[in-house]
Amino acid sequence: MKSMEKILGITLIAFFLSSCKSDFNFDAYSTDLFIAESVKTPAEMAVEISSCTGDSLEESKTEILSLFSTDSNAKVVGCVNKDNHSMLVVSLDAVIASVDENGQVPDVEGFDLVLIRQVLPDGEVDGKNYEVRGVRTWLVPSFIERVKMLMKQNMQSLTFDDVSFTITLNNDERDDILVTGNFLWVDGEPFESYSRQKLERRQKLELKFSKVVSDLVLRMKAPTVVFVGRLK
Numbered sequence: 153m154k155s156m157e158k159i160l161g162i163t164l165i166a167f168f169l170s171s172c173k174s175d176f177n178f179d180a181y182s183t184d185l186f187i188a189e190s191v192k193t194p195a196e197m198a199v200e201i202s203s204c205t206g207d208s209l210e211e212s213k214t215e216i217l218s219l220f221s222t223d224s225n226a227k228v229v230g231c232v233n234k235d236n237h238s239m240l241v242v243s244l245d246a247v248i249a250s251v252d253e254n255g256q257v258p259d260v261e262g263f264d265l266v267l268i269r270q271v272l273p274d275g276e277v278d279g280k281n282y283e284v285r286g287v288r289t290w291l292v293p294s295f296i297e298r299v300k301m302l303m304k305q306n307m308q309s310l311t312f313d314d315v316s317f318t319i320t321l322n323n324d325e326r327d328d329i330l331v332t333g334n335f336l337w338v339d340g341e342p343f344e345s346y347s348r349q350k351l352e353r354r355q356k357l358e359l360k361f362s363k364v365v366s367d368l369v370l371r372m373k374a375p376t377v378v379f380v381g382r383l384k
Contacts, residue, residue, distance in 0.1 A: 172201075172314060173198075173316075174200070174310075174316075175196075175198040175199075175316045176291075177198070177317075177319075178267055178289070178317075178318070179195065179319075180248065180287070180321050182321065182323050182325050182351075183324050183325060185285045185287060185380055186283065190247050190249040190250070191247070192246070192247055192248075193245070193267065196243050197226075197241075197242045197265075198239040199216055199239065200239055202238065204231035209240075213228050213240065215306075218298075219264075219299055219302060220264050221263060221264055224246075224265070225244060225245045226242050227244075228241070229241050245263070246263065247260050247265075247266055247267070248266075248267045249266060250268070250270070251269075263292065265290075267288070267290070268290050270285065270286040271284075272285065272379065275381060277348055277381070282330060284379055284380070285380050285381075286378075286379050287379070288374040288375060288377060289317045289375070290372075293372050296370065312370055313363060315366040315369075315370065316360060316361070316366060317360070317369065317377070318358060318359065320359075321356060321359060322355075323351045323352065323353055324354070325382055326353065327383050329381060330348045330349065330350060330380070330381040331346065331350075331378065331381075332380075333359060333361075333379070335361075337359070337360040339358050340360075359378055
């Protein structure tokens with residue numbers, strides 16, 4: 153009997169010490185990648201909760217919104233069922249910022265989600281000269297710590313297997329731009345190498361990145377996930 157109780161106890165602990173899905177989605181406009189100053193850009197976080205109905209929904213809203221800094225202007229915009237998971241959707245302001253002259257992450261105090269742009273050497277494609285920017289996804293360390301603390305209180309864990317990062321890249325230039333990335337999904341299609349592909353003016357791409365990216369972000373290593381080139 154004691155043996156059965158022990159097994160049941162371990163099973164319950166394993167059930168509650170679970171992770172929950174968190175999807176981070178950035179909107180980025182190409183012209184914002186080629187300026188120097190920091191600019192706001194729209195973003196969403198969809199996080200798994202127990203239910204989209206009842207008292208637990210209101211409690212979840214309060215808990216999730218408490219994670220964000222004031223400048224993020226976070227607000228709940230919906231709750232949806234996705235792949236049999238109840239996902240609370242929060243819209244917020246992210247920021248696009250440049251690394252400093254030493255290649256260090258900029259001061260983005262007040263924000264939680266960041267796209268870091270980096271000036272890279274120009275490149276030539278088909279006889280045309282392009283200026284190039286690398287883009288990195290980054291979560292502010294204090295935000296990661298708040299997420300971990302909330303999950304610990306709810307007997308959950310934060311693991312890269314349940315975290316995804318997506319950038320919706322919009323071309324608002326006067327000409328086509330070139331987009332490069334590796335080991336990612338582009339508009340739902342998997343690519344080992346997506347190299348120097350044209351994105352026409354006023355078109356957009358959804359770029360979803362691998363679990364390696366998720367793991368690096370949670371380790372606060374800000375990986376470069378996409379390269380964008382525009383005509384000089």
